[in-house]
Amino acid sequence: MRAPDRTEKIALLGLFALLAGGAFLPQWALFLVTLALAKGLVVLSLLLLMRTGLVSFGHGLYYCLGAYAAGMVGQLLHVGDAAVMLLVALAVSCAVALIVGLLLASYRGIFFAMLSLAFSMILYGLLVKSAALGSTDGFNITVTAAAGASLSSASRRYLLFALSASFAAMAAVGMHRFLGSHLGRLAPAVRDNELRVEYLGASVRRVVYLNTIIAAALTGLAGALTALVVGHIDPEMAYWTTSGEFVFVAILSGTASVLAPFLGSLLFELLRSFAYQYSPNTWQMVVGAAMLLVIMFLPTGLWAVFGRRGKRVA
Amino acid sequence: MARPIPLFEGLAILAIASAAGAQQPAGAEVKPVKIGIVTFLSGAAAGPFGVPARNGAELLVEAINAGSLPPPYATKGFGGAPLSLAFIDEAGGTTKQVSEYRDLVQRQNVDVVVGYISSGDCLAVAPVAEELKKLTVLFDCGSPRIFEDASYQYVFRTDAHAAMDSVGAALYVTELKPGLKKIAGINQNYAWGQDSWNDFESAIKALKPAVETTTSQMPKLLSGQYGAEISALLSGDPDVVHSSFWDGDLEAFVLQAAPRGVFAKSTVILTAGETAMARLGAQIPDGTVIGARGPHGVYAPDNQLNRWLRKAFFDRYGVAATYPAYHMAQALLGLKTAYEKAGSGAGQEKVIAALEGSSFETPSGTIRMALAKGHQAIEETVYGTTKTVKGQVTVVNVKRYPAEVVNPPEGMKTQDWIKASLKRTK
Incomplete structure (x- = not known):
């Protein structure tokens, strides 16, 4: 028998714990957690693709699009409202995914990975050539209000943290339900045997297309959140190393649970941050060694630690 | 080529710095000044810019702690307060740098941040410095946009813009x-x-x-x-x-x-x-x-400070000091001047007031903080x-x-x- 599913309960409990605990966190930790949760959204979207049997090396495309969409709202329309910025980012990344997805849905495996990478590098190239947008230096974003109400600097910090936490919890619960639904269950089926899915009467192409768009929406939202939290954006967000880092964290987290991306992302940010502090000259080695250890001892990702214990209890 | 990483040298400096601290009699009011240094320690910009700047910081801070710089900087520390350094790699992009900046200020509790070679990082970090109210000296980045698109109270740049x-x-x-x-x-x-x-x-x-x-x-x-x-x-x-x-x-x-x-x-x-x-x-x-990028390296004026830097840098690292090292010297000497003008034990606000619009001697000649209400240097x-x-x-x-x-x-x-x-x- 399967153990009772407590994912949603844990997600909601986690949200309340975060919202309450956030008020007591030191500022640096609040910032780190906010960033980790926002990036966790990207990793969650990669989890959906990985469940479908796809790896994207071009998630930077939507991440960067979301950030620049939010930034342009501030820059061109002089609107500093977080709600408007996030909505525009969501709309822009979905719109682009609707078009790009049409092409991507025909590819699998390495071809899907490389084509998505190509799209993100096109955006990178365009942004680098745009002197008006600051080229590689990018530009600053300031959030002055949220849904009409103006903000002080302390309330802005907490608001962005609460927003990230709420989006993370909502996305985790939503993704969990989606993966359990009829449509969601087709994802692993597509990964395992496309032919059989087609014979069962479902459209593989439609599943891949839909999942690509959901992933893009989450990633665009995360990009805008990151932009608001950091206060600065640049084309590096579309560069392939950024996409690579998301894949790195996705592998670190594993695809076993929708909660794994947030845990993996948080651990990664902590690891990297302390590696920067304690070994400024060799931090890459520390991060690389961690990756190596996870691959060797936890081949299904960090979540395996919980999975094993769960089984023993059940 | 960039030298292999002299970790032991960094440790040596920290040891010297802490030894200098230990020499103070117990209960002395001079608190050490902790400086966060951010330059490229990895990636393409590390060899030509980041590492010479890092080496410049090590050399200068060691000499300042020992009081062995030529005049007008022959006094120990910043007005007697010994210096200690915390290094951060500038690689990784602006998101990481903003994150690391916050950690430097709030987790490592540095008193002042000196850093940033990439203009993108300078642009990204400046508003955060303002938010956290932490004295931050940009030492090398070039873009004029930093002070022309915004105005800052806590951020300074001690090199001229590009x-x-x-x-x-x-x-x-x-x-x-x-x-x-x-x-x-x-x-x-x-x-x-x-x-x-x-x-x-x-x-x-x-x-x-x-x-x-x-x-x-x-x-x-x-x-x-x-x-x-x-x-x-x-x-x-x-x-x-x-x-x-x-x-x-x-x-x-x-x-x-x-x-x-x-x-x-x-x-x-x-x-x-x-x-x-x-x-x-x-x-x-x-x-x-x-x-x-200014009167540095081969173009540095023939003054006592430059003769010292040129010789000490070459003796220690086996290569000539290039402009990033000179830029680093400008930042540290500007800070030393400001701390000493503000008086020992003075708060950050007094140091900022002293640095604003100041001028000071460096191996590259006189630097004047003439632009952006005294926050941007010209040379x-x-x-x-x-x-x-x-x-x-x-x-x-x-x-x-x-x-x-x-x-x-x-x-x-x-x-x-x-x-x-x-x-x-x-």
Whole structure:
């Protein structure tokens, strides 16, 4: 028998714990957690693709699009409202995914990975050539209000943290339900045997297309959140190393649970941050060694630690 | 090449710093000053910029703690307070740098942050410094946008911004070639390369409106192969070729362009050429115009501080001190001056007030915090032409341009200044 599913309960409990605990966190930790949760959204979207049997090396495309969409709202329309910025980012990344997805849905495996990478590098190239947008230096974003109400600097910090936490919890619960639904269950089926899915009467192409768009929406939202939290954006967000880092964290987290991306992302940010502090000259080695250890001892990702214990209890 | 990482040296400095702290009698009121240093320790910018700057910081802080700098800096520490350093790698992009900046200030509790080579990082970190109310000194980044698009209370920049390099280059070549008719450029396709070329081109056009641009080549950063670009440069037959290339790209360009006659046909001006001089040596053809982003390295004035830095740096690291090390010295000596003017045990607000609009002596001469309400430095700039003497590359026909001539006046944006009044300033 399967153990009772407590994912949603844990997600909601986690949200309340975060919202309450956030008020007591030191500022640096609040910032780190906010960033980790926002990036966790990207990793969650990669989890959906990985469940479908796809790896994207071009998630930077939507991440960067979301950030620049939010930034342009501030820059061109002089609107500093977080709600408007996030909505525009969501709309822009979905719109682009609707078009790009049409092409991507025909590819699998390495071809899907490389084509998505190509799209993100096109955006990178365009942004680098745009002197008006600051080229590689990018530009600053300031959030002055949220849904009409103006903000002080302390309330802005907490608001962005609460927003990230709420989006993370909502996305985790939503993704969990989606993966359990009829449509969601087709994802692993597509990964395992496309032919059989087609014979069962479902459209593989439609599943891949839909999942690509959901992933893009989450990633665009995360990009805008990151932009608001950091206060600065640049084309590096579309560069392939950024996409690579998301894949790195996705592998670190594993695809076993929708909660794994947030845990993996948080651990990664902590690891990297302390590696920067304690070994400024060799931090890459520390991060690389961690990756190596996870691959060797936890081949299904960090979540395996919980999975094993769960089984023993059940 | 970048030296392998001298971790033990960093530890040695920390040990010295803490030993200096231990020498204070118990209960003494001088609290040590903890400085967070952020420069590239990995990636392409580490070798030419990050590591020389890091080495400069180590050297200076050790000497300041020992009180062994030449006057006017012969006193120990910052007004008696010993210094300790915390290093952070600048690699990884602005998101990580903002995160690391917050950690530096709030987790490591540094008293002041000195750092940032990339203009993108400077732009990203400045508003955060303002939010956290932490004195932050940008020591090397070039973009004029930092103080021209915003105004800061806690952020300073102790090196002149990059417009000076392009304006100085334009003045030098127009004086060198009175009959200048055609210019061309080859610059890297990112913010530094684009800004350098735009400023140079508009400065030339302000000085000599009839000059024509034959081509502006923008290969991508670190591409290494310039065959097609060199052909494009040659076919236009320009009098002057401008390039803001640095390090590996610069070396590759010189080695590929020289045999094809670019340097013989046109006068090539390399605005950041000084970083590659030591390694390329006599491979740089005679008659090349070289810049060092100010009066640094070979162009540093012959003062006591410079003689000390040049010798101490070479003795310790086995290579000549290049401009990032000089920029680092400017930041640290500016801070030392401000801390001592504010008086021992003074709060951050007093140090900021002392640094605002101040002027201080450095190995690169006098630095004046003249722009952006006293937060942005100006300094003179220098250009010269290479000449090989007995297999050693030297610079001749050296011209120094006073700070006021190559920097915009207070309250004026660089682009407006270049277009509107460069002619009059000259």
